[in-house]
Amino acid sequence: MSNAAAMRPGRPALPEWVRRLPEYLMIWVPLLLSAAHLVSFSLWTIWISFTPSTLVPVAGWVGLRNYSAVAASRNWQIAFDNLLLFGISFVVLSAATGLVLAILLDQRIRGENVLRSIFLYPLAVSFVVTGTVWSWLLNPGLGIQKLVHDLGWTSFKFDWLIDRDMAIWTIVIAAIWQSSGFAMALFLAGLRSVDGDIVKAAQIDGAGPIRMYRRIILPSLWPITITVVVIQLQFAISTFDLVRALTNGGPGIATQLPALVVYDLMFQRSLLGRGAAAAVLMLLILLAVLLPYAAWRYLQRRRASHA
Numbered sequence: 001m002s003n004a005a006a007m008r009p010g011r012p013a014l015p016e017w018v019r020r021l022p023e024y025l026m027i028w029v030p031l032l033l034s035a036a037h038l039v040s041f042s043l044w045t046i047w048i049s050f051t052p053s054t055l056v057p058v059a060g061w062v063g064l065r066n067y068s069a070v071a072a073s074r075n076w077q078i079a080f081d082n083l084l085l086f087g088i089s090f091v092v093l094s095a096a097t098g099l100v101l102a103i104l105l106d107q108r109i110r111g112e113n114v115l116r117s118i119f120l121y122p123l124a125v126s127f128v129v130t131g132t133v134w135s136w137l138l139n140p141g142l143g144i145q146k147l148v149h150d151l152g153w154t155s156f157k158f159d160w161l162i163d164r165d166m167a168i169w170t171i172v173i174a175a176i177w178q179s180s181g182f183a184m185a186l187f188l189a190g191l192r193s194v195d196g197d198i199v200k201a202a203q204i205d206g207a208g209p210i211r212m213y214r215r216i217i218l219p220s221l222w223p224i225t226i227t228v229v230v231i232q233l234q235f236a237i238s239t240f241d242l243v244r245a246l247t248n249g250g251p252g253i254a255t256q257l258p259a260l261v262v263y264d265l266m267f268q269r270s271l272l273g274r275g276a277a278a279a280v281l282m283l284l285i286l287l288a289v290l291l292p293y294a295a296w297r298y299l300q301r302r303r304a305s306h307a
Contacts, residue, residue: 131245
């Protein structure tokens with residue numbers, strides 16, 4: 001019903017909340033359903049982690065026995081060490097790569113739209129496809145090493161995929177290729193939002209490009225940098241399909257990550273209680289990243305509202 005029809009004599013106008021009811025239903029019903037799904041299954045997983053469940057959920061109470069068993073296992077210890085190495089390397093290198101690409105594109109170069117599309121293209125590819133393609137490229141018998149050998153350089157060696165010490169870096173390389181375009185897009189938006197008057201004033205004062213970026217432009221990107229770091233850390237903590245397709249946790253268990261430990265315990269060893277405990281530990285790691293970020297965003301909004 002239109003506003004004009006609602007205002008006709010003898011027909012009272014509908015309340016505001018009634019007219020906006022379809023809008024509320026379209027927004028809040030999916031959100032509430034998703035929240036209920038997330039909370040209910042999280043609570044169910046937490047409950048399972050305190051039970052002796054194996055192939056199927058069973059009632060019982062074992063306290064922290066599943067957690068201590070997971071924390072003491074060699075798989076989890078290697079997975080946690082790999083998570084630290086992968087997370088730090090991936091976040092730092094992908095953010096740095098995205099920042100460099102954003103700075104280059106911000107110079108208004110010719111073909112910017114084409115280059116931006118090329119850099120963003122990996123985001124349209126699933127992690128399974130990324131892992132599979134990179135497993136071909138890094139396979140010593142199929143990919144880069146074989147290509148160089150066929151060109152006559154037989155002493156060239158690039159077998160990181162089967163090297164226990166270097167295999168984790170193949171995941172870092174593939175993840176950077178997949179996600180650096182996302183960081184570039186955010187940084188480029190930040191660079192384009194820098195106040196042009198401040199930049200012109202700095203140029204008039206004689207500030208060179210390096211000093212301008214170090215003193216003016218890069219400090220203004222601090223909020224975007226934090227957002228990029230948090231989102232990339234969230235991806236690193238929950239990474240599963242990329243590793244599964246690229247190395248499958250190998251060679252041996254050299255590239256295990258927490259998500260693969262959860263999968264192994266639940267679906268390959270049928271240790272449902274221990275797998276749930278590993279999943280809860282993953283959730284705690286994730287909350288250790290997201291809760292400080294949420295608190296920081298809340299404080300930022302409060303300061304902006306009181307400014």
